[in-house]
Amino acid sequence: MTQDMPLLRIENLEVSAPGGMKILHGIDYTLDRGTIGALVGESGSGKTMAARSIIKLLPPGLSITGGRIMLAGEDVAAASLRRLRQVRGPVAGMVFQEPMVTLNPVMTIGTQMAEAMRLHTSLTRDEIRQRSVEMLERVQLRDPRSVLTAYPHEFSGGMRQRILLASVMMLRPKLLIADEPTTALDTLSQREVLDLMLELARDFDTAVLLITHNLGLVDRYTEHTAVLREGRVVESGSTASIVRRPANAYTKELIAAASKGDLSPPPRSGANRQLLEARGLTVSYRNRATGKEFEAVSKLDISVGEGETVAVVGGSGSGKTTLGRAMLGLVARTAGTVEFLGKEIVDDSGKANREARLACQLIFQDPYSSLDPRQRVSRIVREPLRHVPVMSDAQKDERVREVLGEVGLANFGNRYPHQLSGGQRQRVAIARALVRRPRLVVADEPVSALDMTIQAQVLDLIRKLQSQHGFACLFISHDLTAVRRVAQRVVVMQAGRIVEEGPAGRVLDAPAHDYTRALVEASPSIDPQSKAASAETARPV
Amino acid sequence: MAAYLLKRLGMSAITLSLVAVTVFVLIRLVPGDAASLMLGESATEAQLEILRQRWGLDQPLPIQFLYWVGDVLRGDLGTSTRTGQAVLPLILDRFQVSAVIVLVAMSLAVLIAIPAGLFAAWRQNSLSDFLVVTLATLLLSVPSFWLGLLMLLLFGLKLGWLPVLGYVGFNEDFLRAISFIVLPVATLALIEAGVLIRMARASAIEILRLEYVAHARAKGVSEWKVLAKHVLPNAFGPTLTLIGLLLGNLLGGIAVLETVFTLPGIGRLLVDSIYARDYPVVQGCLLLTASVFVMINLVVDLLYPVFDPRVARV
Numbered sequence: 001m002t003q004d005m006p007l008l009r010i011e012n013l014e015v016s017a018p019g020g021m022k023i024l025h026g027i028d029y030t031l032d033r034g035t036i037g038a039l040v041g042e043s044g045s046g047k048t049m050a051a052r053s054i055i056k057l058l059p060p061g062l063s064i065t066g067g068r069i070m071l072a073g074e075d076v077a078a079a080s081l082r083r084l085r086q087v088r089g090p091v092a093g094m095v096f097q098e099p100m101v102t103l104n105p106v107m108t109i110g111t112q113m114a115e116a117m118r119l120h121t122s123l124t125r126d127e128i129r130q131r132s133v134e135m136l137e138r139v140q141l142r143d144p145r146s147v148l149t150a151y152p153h154e155f156s157g158g159m160r161q162r163i164l165l166a167s168v169m170m171l172r173p174k175l176l177i178a179d180e181p182t183t184a185l186d187t188l189s190q191r192e193v194l195d196l197m198l199e200l201a202r203d204f205d206t207a208v209l210l211i212t213h214n215l216g217l218v219d220r221y222t223e224h225t226a227v228l229r230e231g232r233v234v235e236s237g238s239t240a241s242i243v244r245r246p247a248n249a250y251t252k253e254l255i256a257a258a259s260k261g262d263l264s265p266p267p268r269s270g271a272n273r274q275l276l277e278a279r280g281l282t283v284s285y286r287n288r289a290t291g292k293e294f295e296a297v298s299k300l301d302i303s304v305g306e307g308e309t310v311a312v313v314g315g316s317g318s319g320k321t322t323l324g325r326a327m328l329g330l331v332a333r334t335a336g337t338v339e340f341l342g343k344e345i346v347d348d349s350g351k352a353n354r355e356a357r358l359a360c361q362l363i364f365q366d367p368y369s370s371l372d373p374r375q376r377v378s379r380i381v382r383e384p385l386r387h388v389p390v391m392s393d394a395q396k397d398e399r400v401r402e403v404l405g406e407v408g409l410a411n412f413g414n415r416y417p418h419q420l421s422g423g424q425r426q427r428v429a430i431a432r433a434l435v436r437r438p439r440l441v442v443a444d445e446p447v448s449a450l451d452m453t454i455q456a457q458v459l460d461l462i463r464k465l466q467s468q469h470g471f472a473c474l475f476i477s478h479d480l481t482a483v484r485r486v487a488q489r490v491v492v493m494q495a496g497r498i499v500e501e502g503p504a505g506r507v508l509d510a511p512a513h514d515y516t517r518a519l520v521e522a523s524p525s526i527d528p529q530s531k532a533a534s535a536e537t538a539r540p541v
Numbered sequence: 542m543a544a545y546l547l548k549r550l551g552m553s554a555i556t557l558s559l560v561a562v563t564v565f566v567l568i569r570l571v572p573g574d575a576a577s578l579m580l581g582e583s584a585t586e587a588q589l590e591i592l593r594q595r596w597g598l599d600q601p602l603p604i605q606f607l608y609w610v611g612d613v614l615r616g617d618l619g620t621s622t623r624t625g626q627a628v629l630p631l632i633l634d635r636f637q638v639s640a641v642i643v644l645v646a647m648s649l650a651v652l653i654a655i656p657a658g659l660f661a662a663w664r665q666n667s668l669s670d671f672l673v674v675t676l677a678t679l680l681l682s683v684p685s686f687w688l689g690l691l692m693l694l695l696f697g698l699k700l701g702w703l704p705v706l707g708y709v710g711f712n713e714d715f716l717r718a719i720s721f722i723v724l725p726v727a728t729l730a731l732i733e734a735g736v737l738i739r740m741a742r743a744s745a746i747e748i749l750r751l752e753y754v755a756h757a758r759a760k761g762v763s764e765w766k767v768l769a770k771h772v773l774p775n776a777f778g779p780t781l782t783l784i785g786l787l788l789g790n791l792l793g794g795i796a797v798l799e800t801v802f803t804l805p806g807i808g809r810l811l812v813d814s815i816y817a818r819d820y821p822v823v824q825g826c827l828l829l830t831a832s833v834f835v836m837i838n839l840v841v842d843l844l845y846p847v848f849d850p851r852v853a854r855v
Contacts, residue, residue: 057759088760096752104771115757299849401742
C-alpha cells in the first residue's frame with residue numbers, strides 16, 4: 001500500500017504560536033519518491049516552519065495544531081519523540097541555511113559525521129570511518145582522511161555545506177529537506193553545492209524538498225513548486241507552469257524580481273569626468289600564523305566617472321569588499337594611489353581627506369547591524385550632517401525629512417530600527433548615505449540580505465535616486481541579477497585582480513573570460529526569453 | 542598549541558613580577574616608620590638604628606626590593622613581627638585551611654550549577670526554569686555571613702548535629718576535621734552555585750538557539766546527548782572563566798566566612814595581621830593570594846583549548 005502513496009503528503013497543516021496565533025493556515029503539499037520539489041516564499045511566509053514541521057523541529061513554543069503529515073506511510077505529526085528520533089536521519093535528513101553555525105565548533109568532523117551513523121546503523125567504528133571518507137570524496141573534498149580529524153573552523157562556508165551534505169546523505173534518507181541551503185554562499189559555491197546535492201539525491205533515490213526564496217534556483221532545479229505567503233499556499237503545480245504562466249499576482253511579482261532585468265540600466269548622468277580613480281592599488285594582509293603576505297587587492301586600476309555606476313563582481317574572497325573600502329581610504333593600502341577629482345586620498349583620518357570624505361558615502365550589506373539600535377531613524381539619518389557647518393538646525397531637519405520622503409519612509413522618523421523590516425532598514429541606510437548629497441556612493445552588497453521582491457524595490461529606489469541626484473555608485477555584489485539592474489560598467493574580480501571589465505551588457509551577455517562565464521552561468525536568474533531551453537538542460541530527470 | 546602555552550606562561554610571569562613590585566611598594570607606602578612601630582614609643586634611637594640595620598631598612602628602596610626578591614625566590618618571606626614565626630610556613634598552613642574549603646565548595650557548586658543551568662535553559666520559560674532561576678537569584682543575593690549564621694543556628698544549635706566553634710586539622714582527626722568544615726563548605730557552595738547557575742543557563746540558552754543543535758536533533762540524537770555533547774561543551778567557556786575568577790577571589794578572601802565559622806584561614810590571618818601591623822605577614826599573604834590568582838587564571842587559559850579548538854589558533 002505504501003508503494004502507491006507519495007513519500008510525503010502534508011494535509012491541512014496548521015502550526016500555532018503559544019497565544020493561539022496561527023503561523024500556518026492549512027498547508028497542503030505532496031512530494032513523490034525521488035522527486036525534487038520546492039517551497040518558495042519570502043521571510044515570514046512560513047516555508048521554514050512548514051519544512052521543520054516534517055521532522056517536528058519547530059522553535060520552542062510553536063506547535064502543530066492541526067492536520068496530518070504522512071511521511072513514508074506514517075503520520076509524523078502524531079508520532080512520539082522516541083519514534084521521531086528514528087525518523088530523523090534515516091527517513092528524513094535536513095540541511096540548514098547557515099553553514100557557519102550548523103557544525104558543532106568543538107567536535108571534529110569525523111565525530112560529527114559518525115554520530116548519526118552510530119545511532120542508526122550497527123556498523124563498526126572502522127566501517128563508519130570508511131563510509132565517511134567515501135562520502136567526503138563524493139562531495140569533492142580533498143584529502144578526506146585529514147578532514148575527519150579537523151574542526152569546522154578550518155573550512156570555508158562552501159566546504160562546510162558540503163561536509164554537512166555528506167553527513168546527512170550518508171544515512172541515505174528517503175527525503176532531504178534543504179532549508180535555504182545555499183543562501184549564505186556566493187554564486188559559484190551555490191551552484192557547486194546544489195549540483196552536488198541533486199546528484200547525490202538522484203543516486204540515492206532521495207526526494208528533495210528545497211526551501212528557498214530564490215525562484216531562479218527553483219526554476220533551475222525543481223520539478224514542482226508551492227508558493228507560500230503568510231502561512232498559506234497561494235499557488236502550486238509544476239515548476240515550469242508556475243514560472244512561465246503564473247496565475248497568482250504575488251507569484252508574478254516574485255518572478256519579476258528574479259528575472260534578468262529587461263530593464264536596461266539607467267543612462268549615465270553628469271559630465272564625462274573621472275570622479276574617483278585608483279592606480280596600482282594594492283592592499284595586503286599578513287597572516288599572523290604563517291607570517292605570509294597575502295594580497296587581497298593586487299595592482300589594480302579602476303575608475304568611477306561622475307554619475308556612473310560601476311559594478312564590482314566576484315565570488316567571496318575575490319577582494320571586492322577590500323577594494324571598496326580601500327577606495328574610500330577606510331583600509332590602508334600597501335601601494336598605489338587613489339585620487340578623488342584629481343586630488344590624492346591619503347590613508348589618514350586627518351583634514352586632507354575631508355573633501356573626499358564629505359562627498360563619498362557607504363551603504364553596508366547587513367541592515368541589521370549597520371544601524372545603531374538605540375537611535376531613532378531621524379537621528380541615524382541626521383548624523384552625517386553634523387559636520388556641515390553651513391546648515392542651520394532647521395535646514396538639517398528639513399533635509400532629513402526630505403530624504404526620508406525620497407526613500408519612502410516619510411513617517412518613520414520616530415521609529416527605532418527594530419520596528420522596521422529588513423527592506424525598510426536598508427532604506428534608512430540609503431537615506432543616511434544620501435542625506436549629504438554625496439557625489440559617490442559605495443554600496444557593498446546592499447541587497448543580498450533582503451528578500452527577492454524587496455531586493456527589486458531597493459534596487460529600483462537606488463536607480464530612481466541616482467537619476468534624480470546624479471551621484472556615482474561603486475556597486476559591489478556577487479549577484480548578477482542585481483548588477484544588471486543598476487550598472488553601466490562591470491568589473492570582474494578574481495583573487496584580487498581584475499580579469500575582465502567593460503560595458504555591463506557586453507560583459508554579462510558575452511563574457512570573454514572563463515571566470516566571468518562561470519559566474520554568469522551559476523547566476524540563478526529566470527530568463528523569460530529562453531523559456532524551456534534552460535529548464536530542460538539543468539533539470540535532472 | 543606550544544606557542545599558545547608559551548604566550549600564556551610569559552604573560553603570567555610578567556603579571557607575577559608586577560604583583561611583586563606592587564606588594565612591595567604598597568607596604569612601603571604605609572605611613573610611619575616600621576622600626577618604631579615594631580619597638581614601640583619607648584625605644585631609643587640607638588635601638589631603632591640596630592633594628593633598621595638588621596632589616597636593611599637603612600638601604601635605598603630599590604636595594605631593599607632586590608634583597609626582598611632574592612629572599613622570596615629562596616622561599617624566605619621573613620618572620621612575623623608579632624609572633625616571630627617564619628612567614629612562609631605560617632601562611633601556607635593557613636592557606637591550606639582556606640583552600641580545602643574553597644576547592645571543595647567550588648567543586649560542589651559546579652556539580653550543582655551546571656546541570657541545573659542546563660536544565661533550566663533546556664526548559665526555558667517553563668515553571669521549572671522559573672523555579673531554578675528564582676532559587677539562583679535568591680542564593681546569590683544572600684550575604685554569605687548571614688547564610689552562614691543561619692546554618693550555624695539550625696545545624697549547630699537547634700539540631701546539634703555539627704560543632705559550632707573551632708577547627709581541627711585533617712592530619713589530626715580526619716572525621717572531626719570534616720565535621721568542622723561541612724557548614725562553611727555548604728554555605729559557600731550554595732552561594733557560588735547561584736552565580737554559576739545564572740551563567741550556565743545564559744550560555745546554554747545562547748547555544749540552544751544555534752543551528753548545530755537543530756542539526757543534531759535532525760539526525761535523531763536524543764535530547765540528553767544533545768545537551769551533554771553539543772550544548773555543554775560549547776556553553777562551558779564563559780562558565781569556566783567565571784569559575785576561575787570566583788576561585789581566585791575566594792582563595793584570597795573568605796575572611797568573612799572564616800570569622801563566622803572561627804576557622805584559621807588565610808583571610809583571617811591577613812585581616813589580623815593588618816590590625817597588628819605585622820607587615821612581613823601582610824606582604825606574604827598578599828603575594829601568595831595574588832600568585833594563586835595568577836596561577837588559577839593561567840590554568841583556566843590553558844584549559845580553554847581543551848574545550849574549544851579554536852582558541853589554540855592565536
